[in-house]
Amino acid sequence: MEKKYSKRRRSQRILAVLFGAVILALSWVFLQNSLHIYEQSRGRTKQYLIDITYQLHEHIETQIQNSLEMLRLIRNGALEIEPEERERYLTDLADFSNFNSLHLVSDFDQAEAWLRQHYGGQYVLDRDLLQQGQAQLIAIPGKSMVVYFTADHADQDTSVIIGEKGNELLKELLSNNSFDGQALTLTITRQGTVITSQIEQNFFDEIAASYAGTEYAEVPQLFEKMRADLRTGQSGTLSFPSRSGESLLLSYEPLSFSDWCVFTVIPASVLNAGIEDLTMQNLVLTLVTILLLVSVGGFLVILQRKHTRRLTDIAFMDEITGGWNELRFRLEAEQILKSSDAAWSIVSVDIADFTFLNNIYGAQAGDAVLRHVFAQIRNMLQPGEIAARSSADIFYILLQTQDRDAIIRRLSGLKRNAEAFTGLDNGSYRFELRAGVYLIHDCSRNLAWMEESANLARKYRDGQECSFYREERMQEQKLERELISDMPSSLRSGAFEVYLQPKVRLSDGCISGAEALIRWNHPEKGMLSPGIFIPILEKAKMISRLDHFMFEQVCLLLQRWQQESRETCVISVNLSRQNLSIPDLLQQYRAICERYGVAPSSIELELTESIFMENTAWMQKFVQEMHQLGFRCSLDDFGAGYSSLGLLKDLDIDVIKLDRSFFAGNVPDGGKGRLIVSSILNLAQQLHIHTVAEGIEQTEQVSALRRMGCDVVQGFVFFRPMPVADFEQQAYNGGKLRCLPCTAAEEPNNSKEPPSHE
Ligand code: C2E
Ligand code: MG
Ligand code: MG
Secondary structure, eight states: OOHHHHOOOHHHHHHHHHHHHHHHHHHHHHHHHHHHHHHHHHHHHHHHHHHHHHHHHHHHHHHHHHHHHHHHHHHHHHHHHHHHHHHHHHHHHHHHTTEEEEESSSSSSHHHHHEEEEEHOOOOOOHHHHHHOOOEEEEEGGTTTEEEEEETTSSSSOEEEEEESSSSHHHHHOOSSSTTTTTEEEETTTTTOOOOOOSSOHHHHHHHHHHHTSSTTHHHHHHHHHHHHHHTTOOOOEEOOTSSSEEEEEEEEEEESSSSSEEEEHHHHHHHHHHHHHHHHHHHHHHHHHHHHHHHHHHHHHHHHHHHHHHHHHBBBBBTTBOOOOHHHHHHHHHHHHHSSOOOOEEEEEEETHHHHHHHHHHHHHHHHHHHHHHHHHOOOOTEEEEEEEEEEEEEESSOHHHHHHHHHHHHHHHHHHHHHSSHHHHOOOOEEEEEEEEOOTTSSSSSHHHHHHHHHHOOOOOOSSSEEEEEHHHHHHHHHHHHOOOOOOOOTTTTTEEEEEEEEETOOOEEEEOOOOOEEEETTTEEHHHHHHHHHHHHHHHHHHHHHHHHHHHHHHHHHHHHTOOOOOOOOOOOOGGGGTTTTHHHHHHHHHHOOOOGHHHEEEEEHHHHTHHHHHHHHHHHHHHHOOOOOEEETTTTTSOOHHHHHHOOOOOOEOOGGTTTTTTTTSHHHHOOOOOOOHHHTTTTTTEEEEEEOOHHHHHHHHTTTTOEETTTTTTTOOHHHHHHHEEEEEEEEEEEOOHHSOOOOOOOOOOBBB
């Protein structure tokens, strides 16, 4: 179950991780796509800006090119005509060619002089350029004028034609851009002179001036790249912030025939407007999708968790106490023991006579008691300790201590609190809590074994508050279980044998009877004495079967002896207390006697003194019935417990068997013991009760008993218990029961009983 549970949890975790990974991967792809689209669009729009700049550049260049072509044609035409005609010729053609005025000078010197004369000395003629046949355009910002100079190196003539032109057209061209008026387009010279301006203005100086002292003071340096590009005739783009922090984009394109350059500046927002919106939309959509997926995933995980928790609750919760059940306790306890070095103990707790309580007060009251007990157990737990109800009224507690005194103290508190329950019969019924403790010395044992050990300890009931598990008891219990399980088969296979111990009449030394004593010739454990297995079988309520078997065996034996015409004697058979609960036991025994043709009077039923003590009135009737059916009755082990001479008065018994404890210390000697024994013997004599002294081992004891008037002796001094075959040999002499010669009777008999496990 534990494996299944953790396997299930592992696969759920794997699924959740996979789901999360898929969501993350999808999100990453979405984001990458969005960014890619954004970058692509941005790149394309930037390209658009460059294209627009280039188009402007082309327009302007074409315009100027046309103007220059026109100038060259006019120059060549003017050179063809007479010098006096030229002035008019040029004036006429000025209108036609869109120039404000046209002038033809004979060489570069004159051209320079003209320039100085008309526009001052700050403008310089580029002779090299002109010599190569190229044109020079000089912008005169203050006059919104552009002056064209061009010669022609195809002919030998050094004449230079000068054309003056307003820069309106240029301005118009530049204002005509595609960014809804949000773009600024300018033409500047390489040095930065703004051509289309009304005033003398240097673009780079303006930039430097306008950014000075702002937080973007480093911006003018960015323009150094542009300046360098322009010097080498290269185009390019530039990103920079405006003074207000707005992001701007600039694209520049030098004109091929002069040192002019066209550039366009637009705010990046104009450039990115649509794309950013789209990208933002895309991002939002992506985020919403991720959010949705995460929510759905989360929802599913929560559902799954709830479901799992419900299953876990069903599998691991005890529905009566609301706490853990046995399974959960084991899983948790195993985990704790595995991971902790501390000393732990398992306690098993149960409620005495819980079945009775349940039957009398009903299941609901029983449940209330269980809840109360569990609540008290919970109260006594310290951090890290756990508890659960296992089944019925059994609870387990894992305590973090092996200190016996501390455990006893804590369990005593639990007992006090739990037993204070007043919910039954208005508090008049009080139940008792019992506890067994197993100190966990060996963690390699499994939990079930530890619990079972605590259960076994609980059943010892040898402590006030609780009992502690002992290894020796385990061996005993193991033996008990084995014997209990082996008993039926041994009964069938004949492993139980009848032994007989002769009883010797002291008056004449003759064998007057025998006691049937059982032996178990166990197939594996060898010969077992009744002292080992009888208490076990009594506890297991199996002893009456054995007594029944013995009784029948004795009847069978008596039947055979009768058939063999042997002299028979009274054989006593032990009856255990358990038989008394069989209502028609004596009738059954009587029927067995009849079946075997045996007179009940030849059988004596031995009952131990303690049985008589427990229920004297009932026993009186029982003895009475025994006599009615013809059996003899003897009071076994008299004096072993709380012997009461009163018993002799109340009960109509035939024989008392003085327990061997009277004779243990060479009694009867001259002291109190002797006095007691002789008194009992006297009393019995007067009540006409026969007396048997048991456990006699010494001849001196025999002599003393004879003197005190004891009727019969049963002891090793004469005979040990022996198999039937041996009895037939030793107790008989030619079919007659043997009489031991008086002197010899007091000699110890060395007949040996096969060794047994005492
Ligand atoms: P018990 O009925 O008092 O039997 C007498 C016990 O004293 C026998 O022990 C016997 O061997 C022992 N004994 C006799 N003379 C001496 C002696 O001189 N010295 C010593 N040390 N012991 C002596 P055993 O056979 O071991 O039986 C023990 C008890 O087991 C019996 O005590 C009886 O209570 C019970 N038992 C034996 N057979 C049966 C049976 O078939 N049914 C029942 N219910 N109990 C039986
Ligand atoms: Mg006996
Ligand atoms: Mg006895």
